[in-house]
Amino acid sequence: MSNTHDHRTHDHSGHADHEQVEHAGHDHSGHEAHDHAGHEGHDHSAHGGHGGHAAHFRRLFWIMLVLALPVVAFSPMFAHLLGYELPGSLLFTAISPVLGTVMFVWGGAPFLTGGLAEIKARQPGMMLLIALAISVAFVSSWGATLGLLDHQLDFWWELALLIVIMLLGHWIEMRSLAQASSALDSLAALLPDEAERVDADGSVETVSPAELRRGDIVIVRPGARLPADGVVVEGTADVDESMITGESVPVSRGTDDAVVAGTVATDSALRIRVTATGDDTALAGIQKLVADAQNSSSRAQRIADRAAAWLFWFALGAAVITAVVWSLVGSPNDAIIRTITVLVIACPHALGLAIPLVVSIATERAAKAGVLVKDRLALESMRTVDTVLFDKTGTLTTGSPIVTHVHSTDSLDDDRLLALAASAEADSEHPVARAIVAAAHERRLVVPRATNFRASTAVGVEATVDGRVISVGGPRLLERANATALDATRGWSSDGAIVLHVLADGVQIGALALADAVRPESKQAVAELTARGIQVVMITGDAEAVAHSVAAELGIDRVYAGVRPEDKSLTVRELQQEGRKVAMVGDGVNDAPALAEADVGIAIGAGTDVAVAAAGVILAGDDPRSVLSVIELSKAGYRKMTQNLWWAAGYNLLSVPLAAGVLAPIGFVLPMEVGALLMSLSTIVVALNAQLLRRIDLRPGR
Numbered sequence: 001m002s003n004t005h006d007h008r009t010h011d012h013s014g015h016a017d018h019e020q021v022e023h024a025g026h027d028h029s030g031h032e033a034h035d036h037a038g039h040e041g042h043d044h045s046a047h048g049g050h051g052g053h054a055a056h057f058r059r060l061f062w063i064m065l066v067l068a069l070p071v072v073a074f075s076p077m078f079a080h081l082l083g084y085e086l087p088g089s090l091l092f093t094a095i096s097p098v099l100g101t102v103m104f105v106w107g108g109a110p111f112l113t114g115g116l117a118e119i120k121a122r123q124p125g126m127m128l129l130i131a132l133a134i135s136v137a138f139v140s141s142w143g144a145t146l147g148l149l150d151h152q153l154d155f156w157w158e159l160a161l162l163i164v165i166m167l168l169g170h171w172i173e174m175r176s177l178a179q180a181s182s183a184l185d186s187l188a189a190l191l192p193d194e195a196e197r198v199d200a201d202g203s204v205e206t207v208s209p210a211e212l213r214r215g216d217i218v219i220v221r222p223g224a225r226l227p228a229d230g231v232v233v234e235g236t237a238d239v240d241e242s243m244i245t246g247e248s249v250p251v252s253r254g255t256d257d258a259v260v261a262g263t264v265a266t267d268s269a270l271r272i273r274v275t276a277t278g279d280d281t282a283l284a285g286i287q288k289l290v291a292d293a294q295n296s297s298s299r300a301q302r303i304a305d306r307a308a309a310w311l312f313w314f315a316l317g318a319a320v321i322t323a324v325v326w327s328l329v330g331s332p333n334d335a336i337i338r339t340i341t342v343l344v345i346a347c348p349h350a351l352g353l354a355i356p357l358v359v360s361i362a363t364e365r366a367a368k369a370g371v372l373v374k375d376r377l378a379l380e381s382m383r384t385v386d387t388v389l390f391d392k393t394g395t396l397t398t399g400s401p402i403v404t405h406v407h408s409t410d411s412l413d414d415d416r417l418l419a420l421a422a423s424a425e426a427d428s429e430h431p432v433a434r435a436i437v438a439a440a441h442e443r444r445l446v447v448p449r450a451t452n453f454r455a456s457t458a459v460g461v462e463a464t465v466d467g468r469v470i471s472v473g474g475p476r477l478l479e480r481a482n483a484t485a486l487d488a489t490r491g492w493s494s495d496g497a498i499v500l501h502v503l504a505d506g507v508q509i510g511a512l513a514l515a516d517a518v519r520p521e522s523k524q525a526v527a528e529l530t531a532r533g534i535q536v537v538m539i540t541g542d543a544e545a546v547a548h549s550v551a552a553e554l555g556i557d558r559v560y561a562g563v564r565p566e567d568k569s570l571t572v573r574e575l576q577q578e579g580r581k582v583a584m585v586g587d588g589v590n591d592a593p594a595l596a597e598a599d600v601g602i603a604i605g606a607g608t609d610v611a612v613a614a615a616g617v618i619l620a621g622d623d624p625r626s627v628l629s630v631i632e633l634s635k636a637g638y639r640k641m642t643q644n645l646w647w648a649a650g651y652n653l654l655s656v657p658l659a660a661g662v663l664a665p666i667g668f669v670l671p672m673e674v675g676a677l678l679m680s681l682s683t684i685v686v687a688l689n690a691q692l693l694r695r696i697d698l699r700p701g702r
Contacts, residue, residue: 057171075157096156126308190262195227230272237268378616382634391586392540403439405513496546565590
């Protein structure tokens with residue numbers, strides 16, 4: 001055996017013989033940490049979208065709040081409400097009209113343009129309702145200021161508060177909707193910035209991956225990412241394809257083997273003949289799947305917008321009826337006052353805050369429980385989910401091996417076998433080696449010191465322990481020793497375990513089985529979801545034996561095994577075609593299209609940038625029971641949203657007819673001042689009701 005890095009071939013049911021476990025020194029999480037670090041400080045929201053809107057509304061809110069203070073303080077109607085006298089000089093009289101105009105033109109611009117867009121789209125909603133109210137308040141206030149209309153129609157203070165409250169609501173809403181990162185940017189980041197191309201004369205030239213063409217030969221250094229799809233023409237290396245396949249086990253790639261752009265040659269250099277670049281690569285295919293799923297993903301119209309649309313027509317109809325009736329039974333001045341009062345009161349102060357406040361508190365509450373809500377609609381939709389599709393590796397399992405079986409021959413006992421294997425593996429940082437050493441320590445075994453450690457690619461390791469040469473490796477190790485596998489190992493292989501054979505001086509003395517460790521919390525998560533009537537489905541690229549072994553341990557009845565990365569989104573679609581509302585939980589690049597395709601995408605926060613970016617909900621930890629927290633929060637949040645909407649809309653349904661004068665025949669007409677106070681009270685009630693969300697216990701396993 002040559003003195004090289006430690007990488008070997010193991011028995012793994014359903015996998016080709018050349019498939020290998022992770023090589024020495026390779027830290028899968030390290031790659032992920034590097035990728036995250038590479039994006040650190042990169043604010044995708046700065047490029048526009050919801051994040052850009054959030055920043056705009058935040059800035060506008062604070063500016064308008066400062067301007068609103070003098071507008072309200074020097075508004076005659078507000079002074080009359082609180083019973084204080086205003087100075088009579090022109091300077092003080094002009095404060096509210098001048099600053100109110102600035103607020104209308106500047107602070108009201110988003111609502112005016114939004115309202116115009118809703119008119120053009122023939123879809124009246126929240127923006128048009130707000131635009132109508134502030135426009136009516138602005139015109140009537142100037143009319144009252146100039147003496148053209150009754151002084152009761154001086155609404156400068158109401159205009160100022162309305163703009164500030166609506167800006168606050170939209171800032172909260174946009175902040176909750178802002179995307180933390182772009183899935184497509186993260187996918188593109190998997191490609192290296194440079195590639196080393198071998199020219200015809202044998203010289204090496206550094207070029208951009210975009211300059212590569214089919215047939216080019218490129219050198220990929222140890223630890224570097226492949227710049228394009230290709231075929232290995234020289235060299236052998238363990239290639240970490242976890243960013244594409246989601247599986248943590250590196251694969252040995254040698255001459256004539258196909259390799260994929262974005263994967264990592266972990267240990268040795270390779271020479272690759274390029275077979276596909278740009279849009280033709282497998283990575284670009286996944287990129288397209290994510291984009292298509294995001295673009296075609298149907299989203300239910302937001303309930304607040306639907307309520308606003310109904311309220312718009314209600315307010316407009318009430319205003320028209322008010323104008324007509326008061327023109328017939330009263331004076332033109334009464335008709336104007338009543339009509340304008342109806343239109344101003346109809347503006348949804350509470351409605352504008354009902355949803356954003358609930359979302360803001362819900363996302364804050366979720367964050368404290370280790371759940372990051374990126375997409376408000378994902379949170380709303382989670383309450384309707386009846387199927388949770390879990391990726392296996394790294395989600396239901398830890399993605400790292402543990403020793404599950406130890407079998408020794410008659411020459412020694414199991415503990416001694418494990419101690420010898422741990423001695424031989426002690427100098428290796430291979431995940432399998434660490435698992436063996438950890439198992440020995442858990443049993444409190446004495447691990448002898450080894451010397452002359454050596455490792456061989458695709459074979460295993462050997463070292464001298466107590467004067468004997470101890471070898472640990474996969475099937476090729478047995479081939480070298482002209483030995484056959486022990487009968488006990490055949491059952492292990494059929495269960496999908498990694499099988500390592502242990503030899504002493506070339507004679508087989510036993511074997512070890514290792515398997516991906518199932519997370520302790522996974523079984524409880526599956527049981528609780530099932531108890532709620534939610535179907536749990538598992539999907540994996542692993543072979544049937546591996547998948548069904550894990551599924552049986554967790555109590556999962558429906559399993560999709562051997563699923564190729566590009567087909568995971570098709571599985572989501574298949575479940576949806578059965579009429580199911582699907583939440584997908586995953587952590588790998590290969591999960592990104594499925595996360596985007598699902599009704600709700602939930603990413604494990606420790607997973608890849610792409611999975612996190614494609615999901616609407618991110619679990620900061622790796623506890624699958626957090627999915628239950630998302631469901632609980634979704635249902636509680638929806639209850640609060642509907643309660644607040646009924647309260648907000650209820651105020652309007654009651655106050656608008658009263659402001660219109662429906663009780664005028666019995667001598668009661670709602671004074672404008674009382675309507676304004678009721679409006680503020682409605683907003684306070686909505687805010688207090690949203691605060692009750694903070695009482696929800698979202699601890700996993702509570």
